[in-house]
Amino acid sequence: MKPVKIVIIGGGVVGASVAYHLALRGERDVLVLERAARQGLGSTGRATGGVREQFGTEINIRMSMYSIDFFENCEFSTGYDPKGYLFFATDTAAFELLKRNAATQAETGVKGVEILDADEIERRVPAMNCDDIVGGTFGVRDGFINPVAVMQGFTKGAVERGTRIELGRKVTRINVTGGRVAGVSTDIGEIACDAVVVCAGAWTRELAATAGVDVPVEPLRRQIVWARCKEALPPDLPMVIDAGNGFHFRPAVDFWEQDEGSARNRDILIAYPDRDEAPSFNTQFDAAFSDKVNELARHRAQFLFESEPIVEKCRAGLYENTPDHHAIIGGCGVEGLYFAAGFSGHGVMHSPASGRAVAEIVLDGKASFLDVSCLSLERFERGELLTETGYI
Numbered sequence: 001m002k003p004v005k006i007v008i009i010g011g012g013v014v015g016a017s018v019a020y021h022l023a024l025r026g027e028r029d030v031l032v033l034e035r036a037a038r039q040g041l042g043s044t045g046r047a048t049g050g051v052r053e054q055f056g057t058e059i060n061i062r063m064s065m066y067s068i069d070f071f072e073n074c075e076f077s078t079g080y081d082p083k084g085y086l087f088f089a090t091d092t093a094a095f096e097l098l099k100r101n102a103a104t105q106a107e108t109g110v111k112g113v114e115i116l117d118a119d120e121i122e123r124r125v126p127a128m129n130c131d132d133i134v135g136g137t138f139g140v141r142d143g144f145i146n147p148v149a150v151m152q153g154f155t156k157g158a159v160e161r162g163t164r165i166e167l168g169r170k171v172t173r174i175n176v177t178g179g180r181v182a183g184v185s186t187d188i189g190e191i192a193c194d195a196v197v198v199c200a201g202a203w204t205r206e207l208a209a210t211a212g213v214d215v216p217v218e219p220l221r222r223q224i225v226w227a228r229c230k231e232a233l234p235p236d237l238p239m240v241i242d243a244g245n246g247f248h249f250r251p252a253v254d255f256w257e258q259d260e261g262s263a264r265n266r267d268i269l270i271a272y273p274d275r276d277e278a279p280s281f282n283t284q285f286d287a288a289f290s291d292k293v294n295e296l297a298r299h300r301a302q303f304l305f306e307s308e309p310i311v312e313k314c315r316a317g318l319y320e321n322t323p324d325h326h327a328i329i330g331g332c333g334v335e336g337l338y339f340a341a342g343f344s345g346h347g348v349m350h351s352p353a354s355g356r357a358v359a360e361i362v363l364d365g366k367a368s369f370l371d372v373s374c375l376s377l378e379r380f381e382r383g384e385l386l387t388e389t390g391y392i
């Protein structure tokens, strides 16, 4: 195969966004390699589809602010639906933390994060048991996106501008000569290139290791119960999250169906971060998870507790965690080798900002629209870890 300028490994939402933003900058000689027969079978197609500005660190807040503007105004449909995120706290310490984060968000320029008392939360989600709730916060620009539509929109926009994508082609090795990228080996031959961007989600670490680089991304299974309630859900139900244990629910939407109005008005997604889960590449849904969710639902809301899981629609996917639960964006000690990975559960919502940042780093040496230097790989060596208290 003839040499290529830039190879992107991974055709999920992040790889697609990097390709799109390189194409917007006029870069035509870009090849995306995706090992699966179709895109979205990694974490992207299994996500919950939430987007929020309610984070605790300035960088995550700024990535979200930029990305929400993008979802709202871009040239393709993203399914952006600002129904809000309602975080609630069941003790004063958790409420204080939510309020501190809301202050950081306001200082960073986020508009419209409301501080709510328990009565107001009860008014907004009437069917929920609010007896133990102390207060919470609500982000008016937070809400939902369709991860599959976002990925497909980026891909179409990139391909229309000249990017090529090869499905069913697995990269087995990143080849390095004299400290710089020489190309990639794949299951069906070698490709010489000037630059490689690794967007391989939870599978990034093993690929980086073939180039002699350690990228601390760890896979962790996350499961989601899709359940049908007895009655119709409130029409404007936001994402609702217990800030203490991460238990959350939202109206269900099938992201793979073309019709975005296909949400059944009785179907709901329910999940929480299961502390018993150990790092692995397991993506099988485990029926026992429904029982654990139901136990939490019993206390929180009758309509959740009485809902029936739709087994064939329950799913599991991989979070791609880094030690500080922030993404890794940028280059490394190998010239021409870049990473956009380790989003720790926020990769869909941060895909617009990440794609643009990587395109600018590859083409200009640094991202100028947003300073993402705190997300560099070197932060782990330097011990400059970030602290995100809004990780779910």
Ligand SMILES: Cc1cc2nc3c(=O)[nH]c(=O)nc-3n(C[C@H](O)[C@H](O)[C@H](O)COP(=O)(O)OP(=O)(O)OC[C@H]3O[C@@H](n4cnc5c(N)ncnc54)[C@H](O)[C@@H]3O)c2cc1C
Binding pocket: 009, 010, 011, 012, 013, 014, 015, 033, 034, 035, 036, 039, 040, 041, 042, 043, 044, 045, 046, 047, 048, 049, 050, 051, 169, 170, 171, 172, 199, 200, 201, 202, 203, 207, 222, 223, 224, 316, 317, 318, 319, 320, 340, 341, 343, 344, 345, 346, 347, 348, 349, 350
């Ligand atoms: C249950 C769950 C809920 C989530 N909820 C949200 C949410 O509400 N909001 C949000 O923003 N994020 C959410 N996330 C996180 C989000 O899904 C990820 O951060 C995001 O999809 C990462 O995108 P990606 O393109 O980096 O990775 P992926 O979508 O995993 O794509 C990586 C691609 O690389 C390919 N690949 C891997 N190795 C190779 C190789 N050797 N050669 C070629 N191709 C390769 C894979 O096949 C895959 O398609 C959730 C994740 C899970 C599991």
